[in-house]
Amino acid sequence: VDVIQETESKIPAEYERYRAEVREFIRTNAPAHNNNRGPDTPEDVQALMGFLRKLVAAGYQLTPPYGITGDGPVDPIERRIVSEELADARVPVFVGNPVGVYAISVFGSAEQKLRYIPPFLALEHVWTQLFSEPDAGSDLASMRTTAVRDGDEYVVNGSKIWSSFAHQANFGFLPARTDPSAPKHAGISVFILDMTTPGITIAPLRQMTRDQEFNQVFLDNVRIPASARIGAEGEGWPICRAALTAERLSVGGVARRPPMSPLPPLMELAHRKDRTGKAPADDADIRQDIARLHARAHALQCLRYMMMTRQNRQGLGPADPSVAKVLSTELRLEAFAFGVSLFGPEALYEDGELTDRTGAHWWQDNFLFSRALIIGGGTNEIQRNLIAERGLGLPRDVTPR
Numbered sequence: 001v002d003v004i005q006e007t008e009s010k011i012p013a014e015y016e017r018y019r020a021e022v023r024e025f026i027r028t029n030a031p032a033h034n035n036n037r038g039p040d041t042p043e044d045v046q047a048l049m050g051f052l053r054k055l056v057a058a059g060y061q062l063t064p065p066y067g068i069t070g071d072g073p074v075d076p077i078e079r080r081i082v083s084e085e086l087a088d089a090r091v092p093v094f095v096g097n098p099v100g101v102y103a104i105s106v107f108g109s110a111e112q113k114l115r116y117i118p119p120f121l122a123l124e125h126v127w128t129q130l131f132s133e134p135d136a137g138s139d140l141a142s143m144r145t146t147a148v149r150d151g152d153e154y155v156v157n158g159s160k161i162w163s164s165f166a167h168q169a170n171f172g173f174l175p176a177r178t179d180p181s182a183p184k185h186a187g188i189s190v191f192i193l194d195m196t197t198p199g200i201t202i203a204p205l206r207q208m209t210r211d212q213e214f215n216q217v218f219l220d221n222v223r224i225p226a227s228a229r230i231g232a233e234g235e236g237w238p239i240c241r242a243a244l245t246a247e248r249l250s251v252g253g254v255a256r257r258p259p260m261s262p263l264p265p266l267m268e269l270a271h272r273k274d275r276t277g278k279a280p281a282d283d284a285d286i287r288q289d290i291a292r293l294h295a296r297a298h299a300l301q302c303l304r305y306m307m308m309t310r311q312n313r314q315g316l317g318p319a320d321p322s323v324a325k326v327l328s329t330e331l332r333l334e335a336f337a338f339g340v341s342l343f344g345p346e347a348l349y350e351d352g353e354l355t356d357r358t359g360a361h362w363w364q365d366n367f368l369f370s371r372a373l374i375i376g377g378g379t380n381e382i383q384r385n386l387i388a389e390r391g392l393g394l395p396r397d398v399t400p401r
């Protein structure tokens, strides 16, 4: 499928009534959000999941992340309309990080697929990714959490950190060391962790945006059934790598629905008049800067479409996911930093509504969160190493990974 053709093509006129119907459904049923990235409190999560379930029950089709698919028939145009309308209404689709469901869809057993994919698609489960540890982030394979076989179970001990949505999650996607004597990439297995299992302690970590989105997770003699292992024992590293690639592509916007571009809100901001009746767009230098950002955003969007098309045809190049992640997150950070600069000292103001895209608080919050995306999903320094090594064939980084 040529993705440019599919994504940019005009939607046939007969779908206009469908679009109006979806928009009205969202307008009358979607919960109000206090955070433009997604729900924060357990009540907000439940309200959002309840709304999304209602949407699906009414027959509207969501586009699942990471290309996870279900069984039913799909109308790609209806799906596209639903995604566009949800994005315009700034309603997040799915909560948490379901990269574990992606791993099950590719590497899981038939029983695991049947057990975990349909309820995920029916918006019944929230997932978290339990990869990073206090001493294993960029060098993930040096993880120390252990899983020791005991009959039909594994006993897990260790600690994971920066686990987004672990406090809201029903299931975790957990790699652990099953053979401490094997070379570091060889002794790892991956598990599905039921987050209600005894021995799990979740300690919240607050971010500089003041949200509490991630956590430290302590695992103390946590018993996991052997049937919850994904793939064979000791063969978890390729599964982790595939999951990281999928995550990178998702952060890089190489998915059906690219992340919200900061450019439309930047344009709104540029036209916002101050008390004297002047708008930032009146300034020629500011116009030039916006034009530069716009040109880069446009080039990035073309690159994403090219990668999506390549993915459907011959497969992605080894550096593509990292290139998309670096360009996407750095442009986003620069655009939000630029937006913040337009406020001057008012940028420090925090009392405005987070739903107001022309307010200082919204810009400040997005600017701060944009920094997180430079780190999350593998830091951009690590992505640059991967581009050099896998894409350009340059010598390996001296740090073992």
Ligand SMILES: Cc1cc2nc3c(=O)[nH]c(=O)nc-3n(C[C@H](O)[C@H](O)[C@H](O)COP(=O)(O)OP(=O)(O)OC[C@H]3O[C@@H](n4cnc5c(N)ncnc54)[C@H](O)[C@@H]3O)c2cc1C
Pocket (backbone or CB within 6 Å): 097, 128, 129, 130, 131, 132, 133, 134, 135, 136, 137, 138, 139, 161, 162, 163, 164, 165, 214, 372, 373, 375, 376, 377, 378, 379, 380, 381, 382, 385, 397, 399
């Ligand atoms: C918002 C957010 C959400 C996250 N959510 C999750 C989650 O849900 N689950 C999860 O498991 N993890 C999550 N993470 C963690 C994230 O994956 C790690 O923070 C990241 O991989 C970096 O690891 P680290 O923090 O241990 O930093 P370190 O690995 O200690 O790196 C510190 C610095 O050194 C640099 N560095 C390290 N090695 C090299 C090298 N070889 N070459 C050049 N520079 C290097 C890094 O780029 C970085 O700047 C999240 C992070 C953020 C910010």
